[in-house]
Each structure stands twice: as structure tokens, then as C-alpha cells.
Amino acid sequence: MKENYLKQSWLVIVLALVFGVALAFVQTSLASRIEQNKLDLTLKQIPALVPGAAGGRQETISGKTVFQALDKSGRQVGWVVKGSGLGFADVIELLVGLNNDTDRITGMYVLDQKETPGLGNKIGEEAFSGQFAGKSSARPLVVVKGSASAGNQVAAISGATISSQSVTDIVNKTVQDIRPLLAGKSKRD
Amino acid sequence: MTDSGPSTLERFNNGIGAENPIFRQILGMCPTLAVTNTVKGAMTMAAAVAFVLICSNIIVSLLRNLLKPHLRILVFTLTIATFVTIADKLLAAFVPDMSRRLGPYVPLIIVNCIIIARCEVCAAKQGIMPAIGDALGQSIGNAVALLAVSSVREILGDGRWLGWTVYSSVPGTWESWSIMILPPGAFLTLGLLLGAVNWVIAAAKRPSVNQPAADAAAQAEPA
Numbered sequence: 001m002k003e004n005y006l007k008q009s010w011l012v013i014v015l016a017l018v019f020g021v022a023l024a025f026v027q028t029s030l031a032s033r034i035e036q037n038k039l040d041l042t043l044k045q046i047p048a049l050v051p052g053a054a055g056g057r058q059e060t061i062s063g064k065t066v067f068q069a070l071d072k073s074g075r076q077v078g079w080v081v082k083g084s085g086l087g088f089a090d091v092i093e094l095l096v097g098l099n100n101d102t103d104r105i106t107g108m109y110v111l112d113q114k115e116t117p118g119l120g121n122k123i124g125e126e127a128f129s130g131q132f133a134g135k136s137s138a139r140p141l142v143v144v145k146g147s148a149s150a151g152n153q154v155a156a157i158s159g160a161t162i163s164s165q166s167v168t169d170i171v172n173k174t175v176q177d178i179r180p181l182l183a184g185k186s187k188r189d
Numbered sequence: 190m191t192d193s194g195p196s197t198l199e200r201f202n203n204g205i206g207a208e209n210p211i212f213r214q215i216l217g218m219c220p221t222l223a224v225t226n227t228v229k230g231a232m233t234m235a236a237a238v239a240f241v242l243i244c245s246n247i248i249v250s251l252l253r254n255l256l257k258p259h260l261r262i263l264v265f266t267l268t269i270a271t272f273v274t275i276a277d278k279l280l281a282a283f284v285p286d287m288s289r290r291l292g293p294y295v296p297l298i299i300v301n302c303i304i305i306a307r308c309e310v311c312a313a314k315q316g317i318m319p320a321i322g323d324a325l326g327q328s329i330g331n332a333v334a335l336l337a338v339s340s341v342r343e344i345l346g347d348g349r350w351l352g353w354t355v356y357s358s359v360p361g362t363w364e365s366w367s368i369m370i371l372p373p374g375a376f377l378t379l380g381l382l383l384g385a386v387n388w389v390i391a392a393a394k395r396p397s398v399n400q401p402a403a404d405a406a407a408q409a410e411p412a
Contacts, residue, residue, distance in 0.1 A: 011255050012263055019271040026275050030282040037285040112289065118367035 049097030083174030204326025
């Protein structure tokens, strides 16, 4: 019986091995490039997220990956932190820019989202995401319908209150989690 | 196993026209509905499907005399999954933008019925040349159909084609219909195009019953 099984299935076994080796080869030759693409996407946004920044450097602080925003002469001008959480449709990934003292948000950029096209996906547009720049990080941000009046308010996108709320929650959580870790870590010399 | 069946050229032509995977076989509906809100996304998907289809057809055709009837689907799936994984990695490495846009729909090519159908119908029964002709024809037929659906959706829904501005919305006079880039727009467009293509084929057949006119009909793209 045993021989019979092998006779029947040898092609599947051989193919699985051959294909497995082929995939391992593809993976090893492309993995570094794919990782680099992901990193580039983040680094490319840093100048837009932190005023005065020309580039950035990845760093690990207390097990968390953060990005130092550096100006042309290599001095640190702020931080960029990645955050993620559930949106209306799927997980939203975003970047938050903070100044050196981490008491002010300097920018927000949506990296990845699958919100409703035409409504929720406006979270990536300047009209919404631009509101985060300049906000104090001491108090949590609050979403309001219509136009924002107080300092810690963010105006929701009309027709996409849940997406707006999700983004604001993610920003609040990201900032709260990272601030204690970054305290006194800025290298400003 | 004998290699009888349609010739390479017949296989190629059938894929574009008479056996067009989208408009005639109604296969591969998931990507046709899900990734056709931009022409660029649809064309990237068509290219990825073409890569997987051609490679899988070649491998299956080469292995066709070794296939056991009850294990053949396993071999097809194994082959397809391998090439889909390669395509996914290639997209992520070289066109990360499109890879991010298409998201889960690239790995989902594994369950795209167009490919497994071609392995079963053609590659498992015929030699390598008909198998390649078949894969090329089906890939082009698939690309033409995705191009048609995505063109309608992107132009009506966003006022653009392949990212180029076709018209600008004038509030109150003519605005782009955002429903066309939302899921209902996919069903509307596909349904109307399916109807149009089949109506043209039926109309072309009417005057002379014996004249196979499907090829001409399939090239009749709606404006």
C-alpha cells in the first residue's frame, strides 16, 4: 500500500519541493527591496510632517520603532511615529509628526486605508489631514461636526464621521503612548 | 494522451473573442468588479493575471502526461499558488504603489477561475504551443474586458482616464458620478457591457446563421 501511495503522489511531492525552493529564492532576493520600499514611503513623508526636516532616521526606543526627523545639517527637529487602528472599513495606518518636546503635533499623513471611496477616503486629503498640524498634544483631540472652533477640535468630513473619529482616536492613542517614551530623548545639539 | 483539440491560433483567437473570459465565460468576476475603479489598477491586475496564466499553462502542459486524474486539481492549485506568490512579491518590490492599491486582490488571483479553467480545459490536454496561445488569448481577452469596464468607471466616476483629466466637474451642470467608482458602479457597468457585447454578437449572427462572427463582435468596444 505504501508504495502505491508514493506512486500516486510523487509528482505532488516533487512539485511542492521544487516550488518551495523557487519561492524561497524569490523571497530572499526580493525581501530587502520590499522592506526598503516600505521604509522609503515613511521617510519620504517626513519633510511634510515636521517643519524644517529634510530627512529621517529609523530608531528603536523601548521596543518601539520611531523616526527622528533631521534637518539638512543632521540636527533633530522632531519625531515621526507610526500608528494604526480600526477605521470604518479596515485598519488605517498613519504617521504623526511631533516637535522635539512632543508637546505639539506638526503633521499627520495616512499611509494605508481602505475607507469608502468618495467619502471616508478623504481622510487622506489635505483639507482634513492638515487640521492636525499645530495642535497641542497635551489634551486629546475631539471631533466636531461642522467647523472646528476650539484649539483641540477637528472638523469631521461630512458623510464620514466614523472615519474622521477613527483617525482622531488613532492619533490621540499614538501620541499618548509615545510621549512618555520620547521624553528627553531628542538630540538637539 | 492525445494532443487533439483546437490549434494554437484558434485557441488564441477564442480567448479574445468567442470565449472571452469576462464577457462570454463570465469568469474572474471578483477582480472585474473589485479593481476596475481605476484603469491603472485594472491593467496591473490584468498583467498579473497574464503572468500567472501563461506560466501555469506552460508548467501544466509540460506535466500533462504525468497527471493523475484525481490529483490534477492539486497540481494546478500548487502551480498557480506558486506563480501568484511570485507575482505578488514582484509587484511589492517594483511597483509598490500599485501593490498597495490592489492590496488583497493580488493573492486572490489564486482563486481566479479563469486560470484553473484554462489549465483544465487546455493545458492539461494539449501541447505547449496551444497552451501558450490559449494563455495569451485569454490574457488579452481578460485585459480588454477589464480595460472596457475600468475606462467607463474612471471616466464617469472621476472625470479621468489612466490618471489624465478628461473633464472637470462643473458643480450644478455636470459632476462626476462618484457611484461609478463605488461598488454599485461596478455592477452597473459590467451588466450593461455584458448586455451590449452579447447584443452585438447576436445582431451580427442574425443575417447569416452559419457565419461565426464572434471575433468581430468582441472587438466592438462600447464608446
